[in-house]
Amino acid sequence: MTAPATKTVRSDGDKQSGANVRRGGRNFMIAFYAALRAIKLYPLEHSAVQRTLAELAQVAEELRAEEGELEFRISGEFIFLNETRLRLDLSNYATFGHILTLCKLAGIGAIHVGTKGAARDWTLLLSLLGAETKSSPAERFKEIVSRLKEAKIETFQLDAPAETAxxxxxxxxxxxxxxxxxxxxxxxxxxxxxxxxxxxxxxxxxxxxxxxxxxxxxxxxxxxxxxxxxxxxxxxxxxxxxxxxxxxxxxxxxxxxxxxxxxxxxxxxxxxxxxxxxxxxxxxxxxxxxxxxxxxxxxxxxxxxxxxxxxxxxxxxxxxxxxxxxxxxxxxxxxxxxxxxxxxxxxxxxxxxxxxxxxxxxxxxxxxxxxxxxxxxxxxxxxxxxxxxxxxxxxxxxxxxxxxxGIYPVGTLVVLDTFELAVVSAANPNPESLSRPIVKIISDAQGNRIAPPLQVDLAVPEAGGQYARTIIKTADPDRYGVTPGDYLI
Ligand SMILES: [Fe+2]
Ligand SMILES: [Fe+2]
Missing domain, CATH: 1.10.3210.10 (Hypothetical protein af1432)
Known part of the structure; x- marks a missing residue:
């Protein structure tokens, strides 16, 4: 058996630019993470915060100038910079996982950096992103957009999550x-x-x-x-x-x-x-x-x-x-x-x-x-x-x-506190959410099958910071006549 050729044949120039974006993207993510950490650890006027934010603004601006645009987008468990997917590896695992989780919790699907962003603009965005609140992702998204607007920051355009074609x-x-x-x-x-x-x-x-x-x-x-x-x-x-x-x-x-x-x-x-x-x-x-x-x-x-x-x-x-x-x-x-x-x-x-x-x-x-x-x-x-x-x-x-x-590995059949039945489809990339994987709900509380299954991320809370669903126990697939593998292909 031979693997079919990949659909898109990229020219050498494309490949080169893909590699550049990946490199630039990695630096951007590292700067983003460092700034988030600094904001969490020190007061805003602290020199560590000022320095990391200035660095982030500079890295972002360089990337934007080089590429003509800068859009940071998340799709499922992937992070894209413009059209290029950033590769996860051991050295950036925690960084990527953390940023991915924060964006999901803030209901952000994409951040478009339109004009040259000053360190001050980034400060507000990152403070809002890292803040602990009890609002649902949808509420937080609205809140962040309106706070940026109030502060007259036009550098960023935020989009809610949407899976593009x-x-x-x-x-x-x-x-x-x-x-x-x-x-x-x-x-x-x-x-x-x-x-x-x-x-x-x-x-x-x-x-x-x-x-x-x-x-x-x-x-x-x-x-x-x-x-x-x-x-x-x-x-x-x-x-x-x-x-x-x-x-x-x-x-x-x-x-x-x-x-x-x-x-x-x-x-x-x-x-x-x-x-x-x-x-x-x-x-x-x-x-x-x-x-x-x-x-x-x-x-x-x-x-x-x-x-x-x-x-x-x-x-x-x-x-x-x-x-x-x-x-x-x-x-x-x-x-x-x-x-x-x-x-x-x-x-x-x-x-x-x-x-x-x-x-x-x-x-x-x-x-x-x-x-x-x-x-x-x-x-x-x-x-x-x-x-x-x-x-x-x-x-x-x-x-x-x-x-x-994860505590519930892929393929585990679980019962949720809503009495729905679900199959675990992916571990949560955030090590702090080991018990909140991504699942596919296959039947409702009355035992009626849901087709196609509904995919939900158990780590994303609803309004008021409450989780809509939590795993209460694992279940025997034979007892329910379920073949978990069928839901994973
Ligand atoms: Fe063996
Ligand atoms: Fe073996």
């Missing part, structure tokens, strides 16, 4: 790209596992390309791909499991600040972590009842069988790193070494193995499989991973993993 197209394209990456990855993984099973050596270059595709996708836009992991296919468990573990590991590695190269290596190791299972008889992998001692020995051998498989790959010029072998060997070992295979000497489980163990444990527990028809609710699994020391996971990494997925 190009935003919609962009969101659709992002989803389609994530779908393509996911299905290609599953197809290649299937090919690899089946090849090894019949004694053929798979093409390592192909595997590496898959991992690169996932890394690029996660770096570009984390949420779409993570959303896809929730569409767990019962028949394809072995293959989707490897791909899901790869996605979760890369996303977690990214949060930990790993470089792109480190993420490739981690992703490769994660994708191959269970390759040893292709040396375990199929009927044993699919067995529904309890395993006999002899059978369990086979199963427990998959870590080192995996090391042997990877070792055989080394005949090819494109070899897999020894780190991938270490992950194969260690992913069931547990940090206190109480897992398997047993090791006689004390050792430190490697960081990559610790990450893969978390991704592996989470995906295995939330999937339904041949011998385990019930999948646990994702939130219950996270809680167990955090609270049960016998799981042998690294507590700090589990914490980071929960921060990544």
């Amino acid at each position: 190009s935003d919609k197209e962009f969101n659709e394209e992002a989803k389609a790209a994530a779908n393509r990456t996911y299905s290609q990855s599953v197809a290649v993984t299937k090919d690899v596992i089946n090849s090894v099973r019949i004694g053929k050596t798979p093409n390592i270059r192909k595997i590496k390309r898959v991992v690169q595709g996932i890394v690029d996708q996660v770096l570009n836009e984390e949420t779409s791909l993570i959303g896809l992991t929730a569409i767990r296919d019962y028949d394809e468990y072995t293959f989707t499991h490897s791909v899901n573990v790869c996605i979760f590991s890369i996303a977690l590695g990214r949060r930990l600040g790993m470089t792109k190269l480190q993420l490739y290596e981690l992703g490769l190791a994660a994708l191959m972590h269970d390759i040893g299972k292709s040396r375990v008889p199929l009927d044993l992998l699919q067995k529904t009842g309890e395993l006999t001692d002899e059978e369990w020995k086979w199963m427990a051998a998959h870590p080192w069988l995996g090391v042997l498989v990877l070792f055989q790959f080394r005949r090819q010029q494109e070899e897999l790193s020894y780190r991938a072998m270490t992950v194969c060997q260690e992913h069931h070992m547990k940090v206190d070494l109480t897992g398997y295979p047993k090791c006689n000497r004390p050792r430190q489980v490697s960081l990559l193995s610790k990450i893969v163990s978390i991704a592996d444990g989470y995906d295995a527990a939330t999937s339904r499989r041949v011998y385990k028809t019930e999948a646990l609710a994702p939130s219950a699994v996270l809680e167990e991973m955090r609270d049960n020391p016998r799981r042998g996971l690294d507590p700090v990494l589990v914490k980071a993993f929960i921060n990544l997925l």
Whole structure:
């Protein structure tokens, strides 16, 4: 399968200007954030406030002069500067998340900077944006517009949120790209596992390309791909499991600040972590009842069988790193070494193995499989991973993993205090709103299905600062006859 060419072919000049806007945009966001922080921490006349605001005014003016215009717009979880989307990465994650949340709470969809803005103009806008009030976003929007008008500030034109046709197209394209990456990855993984099973050596270059595709996708836009992991296919468990573990590991590695190269290596190791299972008889992998001692020995051998498989790959010029072998060997070992295979000497489980163990444990527990028809609710699994020391996971990494997925991960079915039923569709980018994800409401209080589902951001309050909806508990999709994955595509 080859990926279709992207729709728009940009000239080199366009590309160059896109890169310039992104760079300028990042500086603008950093200056914006620094000024917001300074206003929150110090009185307005403080030199830190004055300095950061002067810097913001200057950065904005330079960008406006260079680009001919300056429009800062948010659409869903994306931030655009003029027509260019700013990329989220580890260094700007908190900055972007904070500004995104403030704009949403203030009911602002776009800020158009029309004329040269003085530091004084920015001061008022940012003070209004950062103020804590109990008004709803719609009320706050009106309030901010009228306060700017009263102060005779004409630098900014504010718009309420509106999804434009190009935003919609962009969101659709992002989803389609994530779908393509996911299905290609599953197809290649299937090919690899089946090849090894019949004694053929798979093409390592192909595997590496898959991992690169996932890394690029996660770096570009984390949420779409993570959303896809929730569409767990019962028949394809072995293959989707490897791909899901790869996605979760890369996303977690990214949060930990790993470089792109480190993420490739981690992703490769994660994708191959269970390759040893292709040396375990199929009927044993699919067995529904309890395993006999002899059978369990086979199963427990998959870590080192995996090391042997990877070792055989080394005949090819494109070899897999020894780190991938270490992950194969260690992913069931547990940090206190109480897992398997047993090791006689004390050792430190490697960081990559610790990450893969978390991704592996989470995906295995939330999937339904041949011998385990019930999948646990994702939130219950996270809680167990955090609270049960016998799981042998690294507590700090589990914490980071929960921060990544939110308390209610994508695909969780939840009951709201309005007695509506909803499926979590994205984690809230603001770490302070972990329990208030973005959900799709699928049925009303009386249990009538809502089609198409209504998407709401639970972190946005209504008038009076009250939240219209809050999650009260998670629910079992089987009991309600719901397949959460259906709402995520
Ligand atoms: Fe395993
Ligand atoms: Fe696994």
